[in-house]
Amino acid sequence: MARAFPALIALLALFGAGPAAAQYTLYWGNFHSHSNLSDDAAGPLSGTPGAAFQHARDVANIDVLAVTDHSHYLSASEYSSLQSQADNWTTNGTFVALAAQEHGSLSSTVSGAFGHLNVWEAAGVINQNLYRYNLAGTYAWLAANVDDTAGLPLAASFNHPYSSAGAGADAQFHDLDFDANGYGPMKFIEVLNGKRTASYEPEYLLALGKGWHVGALGNQDNHDGSWGDQPNNVGNIPLTGIWATSLTKAAILEALNARRTYAVEVQPITDRISLRFVADGTHWMGSEFSTAADSVQFQVEVSASTDIASIQLFRNGTFIKSIGVSGTSFTWNTFDTPGPGNFYYFVRVNQADADRAWSSPIWVESTSNFSLPISAVKENDGSGFPTLWFQNVTIQGIVTVETGALHPTDNKIFVQDASGGTMVQEFGTQTVNLQRGDNVLVTGIVDTFQGQTFLSSPSALQVLSSGAPPDPEVVTTAQADAGQEAYEGLLLEIHDVAITGGAWPAPGFDGTVTIDDGSGPLTLFIDHFTDLDEAGAPTDSTFSVRGILTQQDITPPYSCCYVLLPRDAEDIFQVEGVDVLELPTHHDATATNLSPARPNPFSRTTRIRFEIAGDRDQPVLLAIHDVTGRLVRTLVNERLSPGSFETEWDGRDGRGAGVAAGVYFTRLVTPTQDLSRKIVRLD
Structure with a gap:
C-alpha cells in the first residue's frame, strides 16, 4: 500500500512532467529485521514473522x-514456514x-568469520557447515543461485559493515576487498542500520572505491519489535x-536487482x-550506462515535509x-564533464532538521575525449587556491617529464599543452609507464601543494600517440622568476648561466x-x-640549463x-652559438629594435634585422614561434655587443625539417626587452 504521505503527494505532482515520470512508483521498505526465529530476537518485545508483517503494514x-x-539458527522447516507466512501476508498493490x-x-x-550479509527470497537456507565461515564459498553460492519468486539472480547486502566484524583476514568481508564471484549478487551495503546509530557512509565509499557496484539501504535490524517504525537511540528511523x-x-525483487533504492533517516x-x-x-x-557525450546530465528531485537544506553530488x-x-x-538540474574513464555518482540530501x-x-x-586547457586548470581564486580545487577534470598534453624521472614509486610526471603545463601524480603506483613525447589524456582531481597546482590520483592515463617532446621555452633567468604562474609546469631553457650562490x-x-644569466x-x-x-x-x-x-x-x-x-x-649542457652577420654599417644603436x-x-x-642598445655585452635570444607560442627554432642565442645585426631563416625548424605554410612570429629577447613580429611562410 503506497501510503499517501504529504511528501509523496508532492513528489508525484512534481514528477508529472518528467520524461520517465510514470515508469516507477516510490515505495517504503525495511529490508533487515528479525522475528523470534532468531536466537537473539526472542525477547518479550519480539514476535512471530506474522506479527512483524502485520505491524509493518x-x-x-x-x-x-x-x-x-x-541462517545459523533457522531449520529448513522454520525457513519454509517463514516463506509461507511471507506469501500469505503479501497482497499485490x-x-x-x-x-x-x-x-x-x-x-x-x-x-573465517567475515561479518553478516542478507539475502532475500532464496529457495532454502544457506548450508551453514559449508559457508558460515567461508566468504569465498558464500560469494560463489550466491552467484550460482536465483530467487524462488521471479527467478532473478539472488541479491544480497553487506550488513552493518564495521571494521571489527569477523575475525582474521576475512573480517569486514576481507576489508571489503573486491571479489569477482561476489560482484553480481552483492547489490547493496547498509548505509544506515538502526541497531547501530552511526551511518556507514565511510564503508559505503570504501566499497564503491574498491569496485563494488552496491546500492544504498537504510534498515532497522529490528530485534525487539517495532518493525518499520523503530527509531535508533537518537530518534531517527532508518528506511x-x-x-x-x-x-x-516480483517487482520489488526486480527493483532490488536494479539497485533503485536510497537510504533515508526519518524523524518525525x-x-x-x-x-x-x-x-x-x-x-x-x-x-x-556508457556515453560518448562530453557531459552527463543529472536531475535530482526531492520532496519532504521538513525543509530541504542542500543537495550534494x-x-x-x-x-x-x-x-x-x-x-x-x-x-x-546539473551536469558534469568527467572526460574519459569509469565513474560513479550519487547524491546526499540534507534536511534542515x-x-x-x-x-x-x-x-x-x-x-x-573532452578536455580542458591546462591554463584553465591552473586558474586560482585570488587566494592562491585553484578555482577547480578538488574537481575532477580531463586534460590533454605532451609528457615533458616521464615516469620514474622524479620518483621511484609514484608516477610523478609533467605534461604541457599550448596554454601551460602541470604536474600529474599517482601516489604509490605507476599504472602506466609514460615517456617523454607521449601525447596523453589525463583525468584526475585538481589539487595543490606549496602553491603548485597539479592533478592528483588520476583515474585515467591514456596514451593517444607517441612522438618527440616539445621544445623548451627559451627564457632568461629574470623572465623565469617573473613569469611565475604563466611558466609554472612548463619546460624552460636558459643559456649562459653561472652559479652565484x-x-x-x-x-x-x-x-x-x-x-x-646576467x-x-x-x-x-x-x-x-x-x-x-x-x-x-x-x-x-x-x-645552459633545461x-x-x-x-x-x-x-x-x-x-x-x-x-x-x-x-x-x-639538462645541464653547453650550446654552440649561432653565427650572426654583423652589418657593415655597425653603429651604436639608440634603442633595441x-x-x-x-x-x-x-x-x-627571409632575413631578419635587429638592433641591440646599451653600453655592454648582453645575452640575446632571437627565435621563431608558431601561433600557439611553441618554439619552432632558435636563430640567435649568445652574448652580443650593442649594434645592428642581421640573420636568416630558411623556413626550417630546429630539427632541420621544413615547417608548414602559415603564420609565425619572430621574437627578440634581451634582459630588458621582449619584442615580436609576425611573419608568414608561403607554400
Whole structure:
C-alpha cells in the first residue's frame, strides 16, 4: 500500500512532467529485521514473522518488510514456514512480505568469520557447515543461485559493515576487498542500520572505491519489535526508498536487482524524504550506462515535509558540487564533464532538521575525449587556491617529464599543452609507464601543494600517440622568476648561466643553488631522485640549463618561491652559438629594435634585422614561434655587443625539417626587452 504521505503527494505532482515520470512508483521498505526465529530476537518485545508483517503494514505504514532471521539458527522447516507466512501476508498493490536470511558470523575469535550479509527470497537456507565461515564459498553460492519468486539472480547486502566484524583476514568481508564471484549478487551495503546509530557512509565509499557496484539501504535490524517504525537511540528511523514498477514481490525483487533504492533517516515519523536521481533522462539510481557525450546530465528531485537544506553530488567518492535549497521540494538540474574513464555518482540530501538521504550510485563509462586547457586548470581564486580545487577534470598534453624521472614509486610526471603545463601524480603506483613525447589524456582531481597546482590520483592515463617532446621555452633567468604562474609546469631553457650562490648537494640529498644569466637570480632545485646530485656541479663557469619551473611556497597566497627543476644530468649542457652577420654599417644603436622580416611573406628564406642598445655585452635570444607560442627554432642565442645585426631563416625548424605554410612570429629577447613580429611562410 503506497501510503499517501504529504511528501509523496508532492513528489508525484512534481514528477508529472518528467520524461520517465510514470515508469516507477516510490515505495517504503525495511529490508533487515528479525522475528523470534532468531536466537537473539526472542525477547518479550519480539514476535512471530506474522506479527512483524502485520505491524509493518498496519502500524508502521510501510510497503515492504523483509524478515531476515539468522541462517545459523533457522531449520529448513522454520525457513519454509517463514516463506509461507511471507506469501500469505503479501497482497499485490497493498503490501509485500519477503522471506530472507542473515548469514555469516560477527565472531572476533572464530577463524573465517567475515561479518553478516542478507539475502532475500532464496529457495532454502544457506548450508551453514559449508559457508558460515567461508566468504569465498558464500560469494560463489550466491552467484550460482536465483530467487524462488521471479527467478532473478539472488541479491544480497553487506550488513552493518564495521571494521571489527569477523575475525582474521576475512573480517569486514576481507576489508571489503573486491571479489569477482561476489560482484553480481552483492547489490547493496547498509548505509544506515538502526541497531547501530552511526551511518556507514565511510564503508559505503570504501566499497564503491574498491569496485563494488552496491546500492544504498537504510534498515532497522529490528530485534525487539517495532518493525518499520523503530527509531535508533537518537530518534531517527532508518528506511529504504525503493522505486518499482508495482507493489508486487516480483517487482520489488526486480527493483532490488536494479539497485533503485536510497537510504533515508526519518524523524518525525511522517517526514520521509522522497528522492529521484536520474542521469541523461532515463538512467535511474542503481543503473550502469556508457556515453560518448562530453557531459552527463543529472536531475535530482526531492520532496519532504521538513525543509530541504542542500543537495550534494559526489563523483567517485569525492564531493564535486552542491546547491542550497529552501523549501520542502526542489528539482536540481546539473551536469558534469568527467572526460574519459569509469565513474560513479550519487547524491546526499540534507534536511534542515539534520536528517539525510543517500542515493544508490549511477555508474557511467565515458568515452568522451573532452578536455580542458591546462591554463584553465591552473586558474586560482585570488587566494592562491585553484578555482577547480578538488574537481575532477580531463586534460590533454605532451609528457615533458616521464615516469620514474622524479620518483621511484609514484608516477610523478609533467605534461604541457599550448596554454601551460602541470604536474600529474599517482601516489604509490605507476599504472602506466609514460615517456617523454607521449601525447596523453589525463583525468584526475585538481589539487595543490606549496602553491603548485597539479592533478592528483588520476583515474585515467591514456596514451593517444607517441612522438618527440616539445621544445623548451627559451627564457632568461629574470623572465623565469617573473613569469611565475604563466611558466609554472612548463619546460624552460636558459643559456649562459653561472652559479652565484648556494652549494651543490652531496649525493643522496636535495639542494638548491642560485643561477643568473646576467638578467637576475633564479633558484635551481637539485632533486636527489634524479642523477644530478651524483653528477655534481657543472665544471664550466657558465652553462645552459633545461627544466620544469615549479613552486615551493608554504604561505598563502602562494605568490613566490619558484624554482627550476632539471630532470636529469643531460639538462645541464653547453650550446654552440649561432653565427650572426654583423652589418657593415655597425653603429651604436639608440634603442633595441626588431625590424620586419624581408621578404614577408616568404617562400624559401627571409632575413631578419635587429638592433641591440646599451653600453655592454648582453645575452640575446632571437627565435621563431608558431601561433600557439611553441618554439619552432632558435636563430640567435649568445652574448652580443650593442649594434645592428642581421640573420636568416630558411623556413626550417630546429630539427632541420621544413615547417608548414602559415603564420609565425619572430621574437627578440634581451634582459630588458621582449619584442615580436609576425611573419608568414608561403607554400
